[in-house]
Amino acid sequence: MTTTKTIEQIVATEIALVDNEQARHALSRSYGNAAHSLRTIECFFDDFATRSWSEEALCVFFHNWRSPGIGSASFCALTFRLMMHAESAEKPEVRSLLYRCASRLAEVSHEDVGIGGINHQILYDDFATRLTGRDAWKLDRYHHDGTKAFLTGSRQYRQHGDDLGYAIVRSLPEELYNYGEFTFVAPRFVRWRKEHLGRPPEGVKDDLKFIHDHLGTTESGHFAALVRGLEDYAAAMGVLPDWTQLYESSYTLITDMAHHYGAIAQRMREEEERAGALAA
Numbered sequence: 001m002t003t004t005k006t007i008e009q010i011v012a013t014e015i016a017l018v019d020n021e022q023a024r025h026a027l028s029r030s031y032g033n034a035a036h037s038l039r040t041i042e043c044f045f046d047d048f049a050t051r052s053w054s055e056e057a058l059c060v061f062f063h064n065w066r067s068p069g070i071g072s073a074s075f076c077a078l079t080f081r082l083m084m085h086a087e088s089a090e091k092p093e094v095r096s097l098l099y100r101c102a103s104r105l106a107e108v109s110h111e112d113v114g115i116g117g118i119n120h121q122i123l124y125d126d127f128a129t130r131l132t133g134r135d136a137w138k139l140d141r142y143h144h145d146g147t148k149a150f151l152t153g154s155r156q157y158r159q160h161g162d163d164l165g166y167a168i169v170r171s172l173p174e175e176l177y178n179y180g181e182f183t184f185v186a187p188r189f190v191r192w193r194k195e196h197l198g199r200p201p202e203g204v205k206d207d208l209k210f211i212h213d214h215l216g217t218t219e220s221g222h223f224a225a226l227v228r229g230l231e232d233y234a235a236a237m238g239v240l241p242d243w244t245q246l247y248e249s250s251y252t253l254i255t256d257m258a259h260h261y262g263a264i265a266q267r268m269r270e271e272e273e274r275a276g277a278l279a280a
Contacts, residue, residue: 007031007038007180014179014220018227026243027176030250037258042184044261049188052196054275055132057268062128063142064264066210069121071174072112074155078167079105082233085164089236097236104229105168108175108222111213120210127210131197147263150249150256165233169241172226173250177257179219186211 008031015027031038048061079102086098112120129135136142154170161167189208193199199207234241 005184007042007177007184008035010183011176011180014176014223017224020231022243023227023241023246026247027173027250030173030247030254034251034254034258037255040258041181041254041261044265045185045188047265049192049196053268054272055136056271056275058132059137059139059142060144060267060271061264062132062137063139064144064147064260065128066124067121068112068124069119070155071151072109072120074158075105075109075171076113078158078164078171079109082164094236097232101168101229101232101236104225104232107225108171111218117213120213123210123213127208130207131193144263144267147260148256150253154253165230165237165239165241166245168226168230168233169245170249172223172230172246173253175219175222175226176250177253178214179223181257182211182214182219186215 011031012028015024015031018024018027053061082098082102082105086095086102089095089098111117114120114122125135125138128137151174154167154174157170158167186208189211190204193204193207194201205212230241
């Protein structure tokens, strides 16, 4: 049975574990104020799971849904930049905090780059190819421009932005959102695979390994590591995090993702109409 918990309800359990009251308030408020956008995202996946899509529509979805290799590379870049910052620090206590901050951020990319398992870009490629039947989804013609602007900006800022503290603040909501989205979509993909692809239950773990590897403590652990990393960075710099920035980053991420799924849904419907016209 598909979970009835909303994304907001799912992430609430992780937000509650954050020690800092201002951080909890900023994150909770961002999800509460973005309720309409969250519903758009949830409706997208609810609709996805109740249809048998054409191959072209599926290629649009899988080409644009996830890109773990690009995301993990940007987190590695930020980790390296923090290590360089630590190396140049004059005070031993500051150096220690910055190195620990870098170590916290490295936890985000451990699984993504394949430490202790399979590289997540390889997992995603296998996942998408299994469910579409071939690897045509990789073709550039399925790319949809103008979506995921916030995520793209965050990746660029992790690599090149001037303020490393802001890079962490901007990144933190991404891992919380990932936890909520993966947890929300997992049972829907199980149902879709069974009811619309007609596949037997014994192969579900192989087909959906990419999703299942992001459940439980994986993404929530990334979120917790970023929270601790932010605390280390703030202590090293002798400043308090800007919780307004945290709220704005979380809220903007959610609203941007809703825009992304709205655009992808429209593109998928267009592919469905095109496929129907060709079949007529």
